[in-house]
Amino acid sequence: MLPFTIEKNSQFGRFAVATHNIEAGSFLFDEIPFAIGPNIRTYCCCLECYCPVDGTASGTRCENCSWPLCNECSKLSEFSAHKRECEIFREAKCKFFNLPDANATCMQLDCITPLRVLLEREINMERWKNEVEPMEDHREKRINSNAWKEDQQNIVGYLLGPCKLGQRGITAELIHKVIGVLEVNAFEAKTLKGTFVRCLYPRLAILSHSCTPNTTHAIHPSDNYSLKVRATVAIEKGSQLFSCYTYTQKGTLDRQQHLMEGKYFQCHCERCLDPTELGTHFSSMKCSSCLFGDVLSSNPLDSDANWICNKCSQENSAESIKEMLKALQGEIDNANSIEFLENSLEEYEHLLNPNHYIMTSMKNSLIDAYGHINGYMLHEMPDILLKRKIELCDELLAILDVFERGMTRARAMILYELHTPIVLYAKSQFEIGNSTKLKYLKQLENAREILNESREILEWEDENVCMIIWGARKSQENLEKLIASLKCE
Numbered sequence: 445m446l447p448f449t450i451e452k453n454s455q456f457g458r459f460a461v462a463t464h465n466i467e468a469g470s471f472l473f474d475e476i477p478f479a480i481g482p483n484i485r486t487y488c489c490c491l492e493c494y495c496p497v498d499g500t501a502s503g504t505r506c507e508n509c510s511w512p513l514c515n516e517c518s519k520l521s522e523f524s525a526h527k528r529e530c531e532i533f534r535e536a537k538c539k540f541f542n543l544p545d546a547n548a549t550c551m552q553l554d555c556i557t558p559l560r561v562l563l564e565r566e567i568n569m570e571r572w573k574n575e576v577e578p579m580e581d582h583r584e585k586r587i588n589s590n591a592w593k594e595d596q597q598n599i600v601g602y603l604l605g606p607c608k609l610g611q612r613g614i615t616a617e618l619i620h621k622v623i624g625v626l627e628v629n630a631f632e633a634k635t636l637k638g639t640f641v642r643c644l645y646p647r648l649a650i651l652s653h654s655c656t657p658n659t660t661h662a663i664h665p666s667d668n669y670s671l672k673v674r675a676t677v678a679i680e681k682g683s684q685l686f687s688c689y690t691y692t693q694k695g696t697l698d699r700q701q702h703l704m705e706g707k708y709f710q711c712h713c714e715r716c717l718d719p720t721e722l723g724t725h726f727s728s729m730k731c732s733s734c735l736f737g738d739v740l741s742s743n744p745l746d747s748d749a750n751w752i753c754n755k756c757s758q759e760n761s762a763e764s765i766k767e768m769l770k771a772l773q774g775e776i777d778n779a780n781s782i783e784f785l786e787n788s789l790e791e792y793e794h795l796l797n798p799n800h801y802i803m804t805s806m807k808n809s810l811i812d813a814y815g816h817i818n819g820y821m822l823h824e825m826p827d828i829l830l831k832r833k834i835e836l837c838d839e840l841l842a843i844l845d846v847f848e849r850g851m852t853r854a855r856a857m858i859l860y861e862l863h864t865p866i867v868l869y870a871k872s873q874f875e876i877g878n879s880t881k882l883k884y885l886k887q888l889e890n891a892r893e894i895l896n897e898s899r900e901i902l903e904w905e906d907e908n909v910c911m912i913i914w915g916a917r918k919s920q921e922n923l924e925k926l927i928a929s930l931k932c933e
């Protein structure tokens with residue numbers, strides 16, 4: 445039985461409410477996708493496995509219908525993902541038009557995922573009626589947009605014209621409904637080849653959005669893209685279940701823009717309404733007038749609202765703030781070394797709050813770099829750099845504890861990055877006589893706890909995609925051995 449009931453109101457449309465108290469980490473439900481297919485405005489990809497393929501005349505094609513397949517998939521005796529559309533294209537003699545150059549966006553593939561939804565509807569009418577038809581498509585907001593006109597020409601016109609879907613009772617209105625449902629509800633998934641597709645999970649899509657969600661989901665491409673949803677924190681009976689449709693590690697202005705452009709609504713969650721983003725100061729700038737105040741938006745839901753210093757009340761126009769952020773972001777987009785990132789962090793301290801999302805993304809890049817690039821591999825790092833990596837992880841975790849609370853993938857990744865420098869630093873300090881055996885053991889046990897927490901969360905992922913699970917398992921084995929041998933000495 446599902447752990448939620450579906451309710452409806454004018455703010456959220458349909459939404460999910462917990463039927464009982466739910467513990468952090470509890471499994472909530474699983475689901476198989478109604479349809480999977482290429483993203484919109486994508487590169488040319490294989491219609492069976494989604495790896496990139498050459499869209500020009502020299503690329504491999506399906507010998508039945510001429511649409512793109514990779515070398516490997518073109519030799520299959522039977523298709524899975526590509527099977528039904530292949531029949532449609534072959535019967536209607538709809539050929540794929542080769543792209544002029546290999547890097548061109550392949551607009552022809554925009555019709556594939558809607559077509560797969562329409563074909564699944566024909567053989568699974570009950571699921572369509574119960575689960576997909578009630579989904580939000582924001583027709584009234586999309587109908588006057590340029591995207592609607594492009595879709596009309598590129599997808600609706602193509603499916604009803606050359607593909608002759610009208611003969612199957614499919615109408616323009618139905619195709620636009622499917623395009624809207626996909627746009628508003630589909631989730632992105634990583635394939636076994638490391639590329640991205642969009643999947644329609646009608647049950648997951650009932651959950652409303654929050655910028656501090658209380659659930660997480662893991663998609664398993666090696667198990668036909670099955671999905672598992674879990675609670676990341678304890679959820680009380682009667683509370684709403686939330687997923688996140690955007691990136692929690694973006695600032696409010698960017699999140700709002702992403703949600704409005706992609707999902708057609710303004711988020712009014714506690715975090716979005718609070719200019720300090722729940723006390724983190726994730727979007728706060730430093731005041732150039734008094735030099736010590738934080739400059740905050742006077743209305744985070746209005747991207748044109750002035751920004752005001754919380755100490756000296758100096759006002760800044762939204763435009764000047766946006767320009768400055770764009771310039772700083774542009775500088776760090778070109779960051780190519782640890783030295784550059786460390787220097788930029790120091791330089792920007794006068795302009796941005798240390799927790800600002802630009803600062804945080806630089807810290808994230810440093811965590812990724814320390815221990816993983818030449819000259820900075822963990823075994824080469826002196827104690828001072830091991831300590832630096834520990835400090836960066838701690839700072840990031842403090843932010844994630846607000847935005848990605850509890851058992852979340854983002855926390856698991858940082859916890860994983862944190863455990864090794866703790867072990868190496870403790871070992872080094874013990875070996876040079878700066879620490880006792882008891883203290884060393886305690887530090888190792890702390891690292892073990894951190895790693896266990898990380899591994900427990902990572903085990904929810906598909907181990908064929910999330911390779912870090914293997915590293916976490918191996919590390920745990922090694923750490924257990926080290927602790928046991930130390931206890932025996």
Ligand SMILES: C[S@@+](CC[C@H](N)C(=O)[O-])C[C@H]1O[C@@H](n2cnc3c(N)ncnc32)[C@H](O)[C@@H]1O
Pocket residue numbers: 455456457458459578579580582628629649650651652653654707708709710711712713
């Ligand atoms: C994936 S659907 C969620 C299910 C949808 N409410 C329904 O009835 O089918 C996304 C849409 O739900 C609404 N929605 C989801 N989260 C919301 C939120 N936090 N605030 C306002 N509307 C929200 C928006 O209309 C959004 O485009």
